[in-house]
Amino acid sequence: MxxxxxxxxxxxxxxxxxxxxxxxxxxxxxxxxxxxxxxxxxxxxxxxxxxxxxxxxxxxxxxxxxxxxxxxxxxxxxxxxxxxxxxxxxxxxxxxxxxxxxxxxxxxxxxxxxxxxxxGEYREQADLAARMQERLDAGDPEGAMKRHVKEVIHGGELEGAALDEWLEEWPVWPEYVTFVEDSVRMNRALESYExxxxxxxxxxxxxxxxxxxxxxxxxxxxxxxxxxxxxxxxxxxxxxxxxxxxxxxxxxxxxxxxxxxxxxxxxxx
CATH class of the missing domain: 3.40.50.1820 (Alpha/Beta hydrolase fold, catalytic domain)
Known part of the structure; x- marks a missing residue:
């Protein structure tokens, strides 16, 4: 190291x-x-x-x-x-x-x-950080990170039970959830980047x-x-x-x- x-x-x-x-x-x-x-x-x-x-x-x-x-x-x-x-x-x-x-x-x-x-239009309307923060504020970090995975990895096309099944097979889940606050701030920065x-x-x-x-x-x-x-x-x-x-x-x-x-x-x- x-x-x-x-x-x-x-x-x-x-x-x-x-x-x-x-x-x-x-x-x-x-x-x-x-x-x-x-x-x-x-x-x-x-x-x-x-x-x-x-x-x-x-x-x-x-x-x-x-x-x-x-x-x-x-x-x-x-x-x-x-x-x-x-x-x-x-x-x-x-x-x-x-x-x-x-x-x-x-x-x-x-x-x-x-x-x-x-x-383009996607950047103008991007609100993933806010939607993740909404779940965090509600005491649901796992739900916040699911929103991130759904949007960033699956383009919004995988949700509900199908998303849960995919996450069960993903090696880094649920450890990934521990980085939810870092992912929120990262997404906020990306939404501002031009x-x-x-x-x-x-x-x-x-x-x-x-x-x-x-x-x-x-x-x-x-x-x-x-x-x-x-x-x-x-x-x-x-x-x-x-x-x-x-x-x-x-x-x-x-x-x-x-x-x-x-x-x-x-x-x-």
């Missing part, structure tokens, strides 16, 4: 695995770095992986007041802890962290699986999405693709928002191909 201190003094904990050039993995609204377990053995033979816990999750600390900018600073602190310019690979909220952190850090490449970006019209990263970016993901996340990844000056968008048939867990080999192979292509382009320039 290693640690780095973020700009506001918060302790961010991370682990290192493997050998090779550096890659930083940033998880989304998961319980912690364990989200990356299916991916880690596939990448650790090729990369030195730095896998961190977000603030308020796993073994990392937390400091009030919360803000998206502080989460971005956490990602930058982790990036600064590695030797050389890393590939930064983020999922969901971690995907947004990866993109924003790379605006102010030298990285080899950015990979983002469905970065948590809300756009995607810039143009994002000119120095590093190439790979954006990933699945055909079974919620429509608002698919809209967000397409909007990010339009904003980023140098990006490639790949869509996986049949995968949901949890694609890196559902089909880690397929996702990793796509990442490998992208990085090999960008290295080849850099060599010929």
């Amino acid at each position: 290693k640690r780095v201190t973020s700009a506001d003094g918060t302790r961010i904990v991370y682990d290192r695995h493997g050998e090779g050039p550096p890659m930083v993995l940033l998880h989304g609204d998961a319980t912690g770095k364990e989200y990356w377990k299916p991916v880690t053995p596939l990448l650790s033979g090729e990369y030195t992986l730095t896998i961190s816990d977000r603030r308020g999750r796993g073994r990392s600390g937390d400091t009030e007041p919360y803000s998206l900018q502080r989460e971005i600073e956490d990602a930058r602190a982790v990036i600064d802890s590695v030797d050389g310019e890393p590939v930064v690979f983020g999922h969901s909220f971690g995907g947004l962290q990866a993109i924003e952190a790379a605006r102010d850090r030298a990285v080899r490449a950015v990979v983002a699986y469905e970065p948590a970006i809300l756009v 995607l810039p019209e143009r994002i000119d990263l120095e590093a190439p970016t790979l954006l990933l999405t699945g055909t079974e993901a919620p429509s608002h996340l698919r809209d967000g990844v397409r909007a990010a693709h339009e904003s980023l000056v140098d990006s490639r968008l790949v869509e996986f048939d049949g995968l949901s928002h949890m694609g890196p867990n559902e089909a880690p080999e397929q996702v990793v192979e796509t990442v490998r191909s992208f990085l090999a292509a960008t290295d080849a382009e850099a060599t010929t320039d």
Whole structure:
């Protein structure tokens, strides 16, 4: 276990695995770095992986007041802890962290699986944080987190008994409920985030999405693709928002191909 201190003094904990050039993995609204377990053995033979816990999750600390900018600073602190310019690979909220952190850090490449970006009419009407807070205020943290899972993972299409059955098979439930207050503040920050019209990263970016993901996340990844000056968008048939867990080999192979292509382009320039 290693640690780095973020700009506001918060302790961010991370682990290192493997050998090779550096890659930083940033998880989304998961319980912690364990989200990356299916991916880690596939990448650790090729990369030195730095896998961190977000603030308020796993073994990392937390400091009030919360803000998206502080989460971005956490990602930058982790990036600064590695030797050389890393590939930064983020999922969901971690995907947004990866993109924003790379605006102010030298990285080899950015990979983002469905970065948590809300756009258009969906963003204008977004009220998930308020609806979750309503259940929290009523003394129902489990109900609040069910609203989060229903919206973020299932796009509002799974509810009632069907949602309960799915949750019974989900390995991180009910531990996931303990992070409900963190999820509320995260959603509130995402509802306020506005995607810039143009994002000119120095590093190439790979954006990933699945055909079974919620429509608002698919809209967000397409909007990010339009904003980023140098990006490639790949869509996986049949995968949901949890694609890196559902089909880690397929996702990793796509990442490998992208990085090999960008290295080849850099060599010929």
